[in-house]
Amino acid sequence: MTLTQLGAFVLVARLGSVTRAARALNVSEPAVSQALAALRQHLGDRLIVRGPGGMTLTEGGARLLPIASQMVVLGADAEGAVRAARGAPESLRVVATAEVAEFVAAPLLDAFTRRTPREVEGGAGVGAGSEMPVLLHNRLADVALGPYLGDEPGLVSEPVFRARLVAVGTVPVPRPVWLVDPSGADPGSETSALLRRLRVPEERIRVYPNQTAAWAAAADGGGLAIALAHLVAPRVQRGELRVVGTPVTPAEIRWHATTLAPERRPPLAGAFRRFLGTADALHLMRTPGSGVPPSRFRPPVYVTIWS
Amino acid sequence: MTLTQLGAFVLVARLGSVTRAARALNVSEPAVSQALAALRQHLGDRLIVRGPGGMTLTEGGARLLPIASQMVVLGADAEGAVRAARGAPESLRVVATAEVAEFVAAPLLDAFTRRTPREVEGGAGVGAGSEMPVLLHNRLADVALGPYLGDEPGLVSEPVFRARLVAVGTVPVPRPVWLVDPSGADPGSETSALLRRLRVPEERIRVYPNQTAAWAAAADGGGLAIALAHLVAPRVQRGELRVVGTPVTPAEIRWHATTLAPERRPPLAGAFRRFLGTADALHLMRTPGSGVPPSRFRPPVYVTIWS
DNA sequence: CGGGCGGATAAGCGAAGGGTTAACCCGGGC
DNA sequence: GCCCGGGTTAACCCTTCGCTTATCCGCCCG
Numbered sequence: 001m002t003l004t005q006l007g008a009f010v011l012v013a014r015l016g017s018v019t020r021a022a023r024a025l026n027v028s029e030p031a032v033s034q035a036l037a038a039l040r041q042h043l044g045d046r047l048i049v050r051g052p053g054g055m056t057l058t059e060g061g062a063r064l065l066p067i068a069s070q071m072v073v074l075g076a077d078a079e080g081a082v083r084a085a086r087g088a089p090e091s092l093r094v095v096a097t098a099e100v101a102e103f104v105a106a107p108l109l110d111a112f113t114r115r116t117p118r119e120v121e122g123g124a125g126v127g128a129g130s131e132m133p134v135l136l137h138n139r140l141a142d143v144a145l146g147p148y149l150g151d152e153p154g155l156v157s158e159p160v161f162r163a164r165l166v167a168v169g170t171v172p173v174p175r176p177v178w179l180v181d182p183s184g185a186d187p188g189s190e191t192s193a194l195l196r197r198l199r200v201p202e203e204r205i206r207v208y209p210n211q212t213a214a215w216a217a218a219a220d221g222g223g224l225a226i227a228l229a230h231l232v233a234p235r236v237q238r239g240e241l242r243v244v245g246t247p248v249t250p251a252e253i254r255w256h257a258t259t260l261a262p263e264r265r266p267p268l269a270g271a272f273r274r275f276l277g278t279a280d281a282l283h284l285m286r287t288p289g290s291g292v293p294p295s296r297f298r299p300p301v302y303v304t305i306w307s
Numbered sequence: 308m309t310l311t312q313l314g315a316f317v318l319v320a321r322l323g324s325v326t327r328a329a330r331a332l333n334v335s336e337p338a339v340s341q342a343l344a345a346l347r348q349h350l351g352d353r354l355i356v357r358g359p360g361g362m363t364l365t366e367g368g369a370r371l372l373p374i375a376s377q378m379v380v381l382g383a384d385a386e387g388a389v390r391a392a393r394g395a396p397e398s399l400r401v402v403a404t405a406e407v408a409e410f411v412a413a414p415l416l417d418a419f420t421r422r423t424p425r426e427v428e429g430g431a432g433v434g435a436g437s438e439m440p441v442l443l444h445n446r447l448a449d450v451a452l453g454p455y456l457g458d459e460p461g462l463v464s465e466p467v468f469r470a471r472l473v474a475v476g477t478v479p480v481p482r483p484v485w486l487v488d489p490s491g492a493d494p495g496s497e498t499s500a501l502l503r504r505l506r507v508p509e510e511r512i513r514v515y516p517n518q519t520a521a522w523a524a525a526a527d528g529g530g531l532a533i534a535l536a537h538l539v540a541p542r543v544q545r546g547e548l549r550v551v552g553t554p555v556t557p558a559e560i561r562w563h564a565t566t567l568a569p570e571r572r573p574p575l576a577g578a579f580r581r582f583l584g585t586a587d588a589l590h591l592m593r594t595p596g597s598g599v600p601p602s603r604f605r606p607p608v609y610v611t612i613w614s
Numbered sequence: 615c616g617g618g619c620g621g622a623t624a625a626g627c628g629a630a631g632g633g634t635t636a637a638c639c640c641g642g643g644c
Numbered sequence: 645g646c647c648c649g650g651g652t653t654a655a656c657c658c659t660t661c662g663c664t665t666a667t668c669c670g671c672c673c674g
């Protein structure tokens with residue numbers, strides 16, 4: 001029985017699927033499946049079995065879940081407590097939706113780690129909106145940037161950024177193909193909500209690895225892309241793309257920062273949250289990339305459990 | 308960071324010494340030292356350092372201790388919860404002083420496991436009286452049989468047996484050599500308390516691997532042994548040994564059963580405690596070995612953390 | 615009935631974990 | 645000055661973890 005195994009179990013239970021847990025942990029799916037198998041064998045109980053609508057807990061699994069969950073949290077606490085005591089670099093793990101991650105997460109983290117007096121190790125991961133509450137509760141992330149999650153118990157969400165979502169393309173066509181980034185596949189995202197409101201069928205959606213790629217495809221006349229107005233503005237000014245009106249755009253969207261309730265929130269998460277309210281942060285969100293040399297753009301560090 | 312490592316750390320911190328922790332865990336002493344080293348490296352903190360009068364915690368170690376302690380307890384809880392849910396054999400870990408372990412622990416456990424309707428796996432380990440509170444708190448043992456420990460916070464101790472301690476030998480001599488079992492080396496034991504009251508110097512004490520061996524040596528004229536009157540009675544009747552009067556013997560002693568306070572006590576520990584109050588149990592303590600075929604005398608299973 | 619989705623299993627591999635014995639320090643006491 | 649108790653380190657062993665890719669299996673659905 002290791003903490004890794006317990007962490008995998010908790011995530012599977014909370015997310016209802018081995019696959020989703022594997023994605024949240026950024027490992028392959030058999031890795032989670034095996035961790036679960038090892039725990040099952042060790043405890044002599046299936047713990048969680050396939051049922052209609054996801055994995056459902058057995059009697060033993062139901063008893064284990066709260067205990068395992070607390071052990072996972074305590075594991076994270078233990079690391080934090082000792083590191084804080086000796087003034088070691090604290091770590092801040094940010095999980096963001098694909099849209100946020102692509103443009104603003106890295107510059108924001110970079111600016112934050114340089115402005116804070118303490119030494120801080122930042123890391124950002126990409127997650128679907130629906131996974132964020134679980135990641136926060138399991139201390140796999142300290143801050144979530146994305147949709148509003150304040151309805152979840154124990155979490156507080158506050159808006160940190162407001163923007164306009166527009167459709168861009170070359171020429172208006174009656175039944176366009178929509179070119180979106182991976183968040184189009186995340187039911188909780190603004191992008192997919194917008195596509196739902198437009199009643200766009202699956203077959204007229206193409207998912208690209210990131211927004212930049214989707215925009216490029218749109219510029220080639222492949223269809224319409226969804227973009228944040230201020231981010232795509234330069235390309236519109238250069239004439240590569242035009243803003244195309246639709247029944248539901250321009251739409252105002254809000255990004256929220258979500259953390260655990262203050263009493264259970266790590267101090268660093270609170271500091272980052274406050275940072276997001278500063279003029280500097282706002283500036284970075286409006287014009288990401290400005291002032292940050294490319295070399296400082298670290299590749300995203302994925303969310304990890306302790307090693 | 309594994310549960311094993313955390314367990315080792317907690318025990319070292321609580322017992323104040325690597326050596327004692329190793330003995331309590333029934334592993335070699337470098338094993339504990341290494342577990343500690345691994346944890347130290349992982350967390351980047353010494354955690355606990357040699358100081359005057361045992362190991363003392365660093366700032367980081369002090370913060371880690373309560374967290375680690377709870378994780379260890381939760382680890383034990385997790386196993387128990389799942390096992391109980393599926394009706395698997397529960398395990399009862401009894402720690403006893405050497406005197407108790409030698410004669411009565413095995414028969415008692417054996418009788419208990421056969422009388423209880425549930426399936427129970429029993430195990431007994433030998434520990435010094437001073438280690439017992441820590442073992443109970445860390446869930447390394449469920450019940451401690453030995454001296455009174457009720458002064459410890461969180462523990463309840465109640466007497467389960469009363470007996471007379473006598474000195475036995477062949478002929479009275481002025482400055483006898485005392486032949487004792489390992490509990491003579493445990494400062495908390497009745498035996499060593501008795502030797503202290505007699506002001507016996509170290510050089511006139513010989514420690515034997517068990518009481519039976521000490522009695523045999525005494526019968527050979529090697530000196531005086533300390534024995535429970537009712538246990539040594541057969542040999543006295545056969546004339547192999549005689550009871551020798553001393554200023555402090557015969558002494559009445561009490562064995563106590565100690566568990567965690569009721570609200571934190573595993574159900575099985577409560578059941579065993581109640582069993583100790585039955586006539587059957589009393590009979591076994593008075594005439595151990597009676598009625599239990601030798602084949603049922605399992606070798607003691609040492610106390611282990613989860614595997 | 616064939617596909618496809620999602621979980622389980624197999625095989626394999628590097629890196630820890632966790633144990634041992636033996637040897638090495640290091641401070642305190644006779 | 646030397647020994648000794650107690651912690652650490654070294655060297656070595658085997659097992660388990662934890663991850664991968666590839667494959668299999670059970671089930672639902674068109």
